[in-house]
Amino acid sequence: MTRPVLYLFGSAAPPVHEFPAMVRRALAEGYDVCVGLTPTAARWLADDRAALEELTGRPVRSTYKNPGEPDVWPPADVILFAPATFNSVNQWALGLTGHFVVGVVAEGIGKRIPTVAMPCVNAAYVQHPQFDRSVATLRGAGVTVLYGPGGFEPNQPGQRRPYPWDAAFGAIAGIVSGQP
Numbered sequence: 511m512t513r514p515v516l517y518l519f520g521s522a523a524p525p526v527h528e529f530p531a532m533v534r535r536a537l538a539e540g541y542d543v544c545v546g547l548t549p550t551a552a553r554w555l556a557d558d559r560a561a562l563e564e565l566t567g568r569p570v571r572s573t574y575k576n577p578g579e580p581d582v583w584p585p586a587d588v589i590l591f592a593p594a595t596f597n598s599v600n601q602w603a604l605g606l607t608g609h610f611v612v613g614v615v616a617e618g619i620g621k622r623i624p625t626v627a628m629p630c631v632n633a634a635y636v637q638h639p640q641f642d643r644s645v646a647t648l649r650g651a652g653v654t655v656l657y658g659p660g661g662f663e664p665n666q667p668g669q670r671r672p673y674p675w676d677a678a679f680g681a682i683a684g685i686v687s688g689q690p
Contacts, residue, residue: 514587516541519611522550523593523630525673544583545570546611593630603644619651624685628656633664
């Protein structure tokens with residue numbers, strides 16, 4: 511039996527520093543993992559890139575491939591975009607695909623690839639009216655957005671609490687098993 515292909519995507523929020531451990535967790539849970547990062551997250555994890563590539567056996571991607579080049583990743587069975595920043599959530603909902611990972615998840619809606627997103631935003635950012643509209647847009651398009659009770663709940667600016675990775679992994683496990 512083949513392992514389900516998980517695209518693990520992250521943007522530049524503190525929990526992205528936990529990606530090496532999350533990749534190990536995903537591999538232990540039976541996924542074939544491909545890592546994608548926004549450009550800033552890729553810069554933050556530059557020292558971890560070789561280890562991530564060794565763990566997954568695939569290149570870490572943060573930019574689009576050139577037209578006509580073969581894709582170096584297999585097709586996704588499920589996508590987990592966590593952490594997803596204020597900027598990434600809004601770009602995705604608005605269809606602004608200047609970054610590789612946002613382009614993949616935007617296209618994933620049309621390809622009907624099951625996608626889970628878990629924001630990482632502070633309580634000041636979520637006061638902006640676009641954020642709730644973006645979350646509603648993504649949910650309306652079929653994306654599982656783990657925001658609010660049972661998912662990520664915003665903290666005050668400058669404060670941190672543990673990121674709810676268990677909720678994210680539970681959601682993708684439910685999708686893969688057919689019991690969301």
